[in-house]
Amino acid sequence: MVRLSRATLSRVAPAARPLAEPRVTGVVHLGIGAFHRAHQAVYTERAMAATGEDRWGICGASQRSTDVADRLRPQDCLYGVRAGDEVRVVGSVREVLVPGDDLAARLAAPQTAVVTLTITEQAYRRAPGPGATPGMVSSASSGTASGVASGAAAGAIGRLVAGLRARAAADAGPLTVLSCDNLPDNGATLAGLVAELCEPRLLGWVGENVSFPATMVDRIVPATTPADLDDVAARLGVSDLGAVVTEPFAQWVIEDRFAGDRPAWDRAGALLVKDVRPYERMKLRLLNGSHSAIAYLSGAEHVSEAVGDPAFAEYLRRLMDDDLSPTLDGLDGFDLAGYKESLLARFANPGLRHRVAQIAMDGSQKLPQRLLDPARDRLAGGHEPRWIALAVAGWMRHVTTARELHDPLADRLRGDGTAGPAATVRRLLAIEEIFGADLRENRVFTGLVTDCLERLNAGGALLP
Numbered sequence: 001m002v003r004l005s006r007a008t009l010s011r012v013a014p015a016a017r018p019l020a021e022p023r024v025t026g027v028v029h030l031g032i033g034a035f036h037r038a039h040q041a042v043y044t045e046r047a048m049a050a051t052g053e054d055r056w057g058i059c060g061a062s063q064r065s066t067d068v069a070d071r072l073r074p075q076d077c078l079y080g081v082r083a084g085d086e087v088r089v090v091g092s093v094r095e096v097l098v099p100g101d102d103l104a105a106r107l108a109a110p111q112t113a114v115v116t117l118t119i120t121e122q123a124y125r126r127a128p129g130p131g132a133t134p135g136m137v138s139s140a141s142s143g144t145a146s147g148v149a150s151g152a153a154a155g156a157i158g159r160l161v162a163g164l165r166a167r168a169a170a171d172a173g174p175l176t177v178l179s180c181d182n183l184p185d186n187g188a189t190l191a192g193l194v195a196e197l198c199e200p201r202l203l204g205w206v207g208e209n210v211s212f213p214a215t216m217v218d219r220i221v222p223a224t225t226p227a228d229l230d231d232v233a234a235r236l237g238v239s240d241l242g243a244v245v246t247e248p249f250a251q252w253v254i255e256d257r258f259a260g261d262r263p264a265w266d267r268a269g270a271l272l273v274k275d276v277r278p279y280e281r282m283k284l285r286l287l288n289g290s291h292s293a294i295a296y297l298s299g300a301e302h303v304s305e306a307v308g309d310p311a312f313a314e315y316l317r318r319l320m321d322d323d324l325s326p327t328l329d330g331l332d333g334f335d336l337a338g339y340k341e342s343l344l345a346r347f348a349n350p351g352l353r354h355r356v357a358q359i360a361m362d363g364s365q366k367l368p369q370r371l372l373d374p375a376r377d378r379l380a381g382g383h384e385p386r387w388i389a390l391a392v393a394g395w396m397r398h399v400t401t402a403r404e405l406h407d408p409l410a411d412r413l414r415g416d417g418t419a420g421p422a423a424t425v426r427r428l429l430a431i432e433e434i435f436g437a438d439l440r441e442n443r444v445f446t447g448l449v450t451d452c453l454e455r456l457n458a459g460g461a462l463l464p
């Protein structure tokens, strides 16, 4: 079958062709994975279509491999997004850079006004040790602020800082940097990590010229499978190695604090607000918290199968109702009950082959914001977060028994397989990077997690 490209677009049904054809690159994106292609790139294309502007083309940068570039470059960076039964070719991406390409030059270009990032939670991790560089876990000892300045060896945030340095030198104007990763306070978190890597003069320039608004992003985008590619090709009539499959739902809430110009994302359905935090907590705790519970407790291969089991769906309801939603505030007038039911319906979507193994990855970087912060809130109010404790016990069982463990802390998480539940809980709760210094001291929490792990190991029922 002929490959998707500008030259073969005429074979695609008119209704499935791109909505916009940008002529200028105004956005640089770090970490051009599946999520960016199905979320920010779609909003950006719709924004251009709504305004007629053609200056918000995207330059995507792959940080770690040439895979996405190898797929998209032969297709003139066009790719299909299938949401439900609808497939459309997206035209907002203009260029994909690979490691070694001059990312700093793109960040320093005056027409670049916005940088977006989806570099995964672990890329924001502060590696242990003095002078460590975020996203540089394995080479922490060589990461100093001046080492980052030299560029190539540093992680994604180091490369962003190198770009900011080039932009400051070129006096290329203000820039907005938007973290679109599933982290609490993602804007402030990123700003803090950037600040740690800036020398004083650059820090002054960043303070005056760069903003880091917080964002809440939502759209379930599983990793694309070969079957997805076949399906999209059949629907488009051309082969497409960059396709992504997602759900019809999409949400983007952005703190309205831009340093300069931006695409009209509000015209594409994004919500620009003063304070993202209530939305961000709601989504990280209810959606992502439930996702992690599914990943460590359900035993299913895909999310839809897990929620198809009525007993497991009931567990998720109790987790959300009893332990997670009571920790949310600032949502007056918002239909929280409707939101929770809509999450279960989204999870049940049989068209999304969302593997629980994908969600289970890097749990040490996800648990704190998804499940441990709400557990703290409940404990502080004198409540027993038993459903959260069950999910945490599920994670403990996972990290101590998984044949392959994908986690930056894997070496510290694996056990020798001989310890009993109480010793396992004690050992894992002592990892401060995950549990802080407080949870291991909390008798209620320790007791709940130990009971749950005993029950799980004994093959006990999830619901008492």
Ligand SMILES: NC(=O)c1ccc[n+]([C@@H]2O[C@H](COP(=O)([O-])OP(=O)(O)OC[C@H]3O[C@@H](n4cnc5c(N)ncnc54)[C@H](O)[C@@H]3O)[C@@H](O)[C@H]2O)c1
Pocket (backbone or CB within 6 Å): 030, 031, 032, 033, 034, 035, 036, 061, 062, 063, 064, 065, 118, 119, 120, 121, 122, 123, 135, 155, 156, 180, 181, 182, 183, 217, 218, 219, 220, 221, 222, 223
């Ligand atoms: N997929 C979703 O449903 C979804 C929804 C909301 C938010 N997100 C956010 O987007 C992130 C990426 O999801 P995805 O589905 O695109 O994943 P993906 O695996 O398709 O892409 C991940 C991208 O991040 C880069 N990356 C990975 N580790 C990195 C590191 N240490 N430093 C720098 N870059 C790194 C990869 O090179 C790749 O470009 C998630 O971790 C999450 O924070 C995803």
Ligand SMILES: O=P(O)(O)OC[C@@H](O)[C@@H](O)[C@H](O)[C@H](O)CO
Pocket (backbone or CB within 6 Å): 121, 182, 217, 218, 219, 220, 221, 287, 288, 291, 292, 358, 359
């Ligand atoms: O993408 P991660 O690895 O942060 O987490 C896995 C899922 O929980 C997540 O991707 C959700 O699908 C997404 O956050 C929905 O908006």
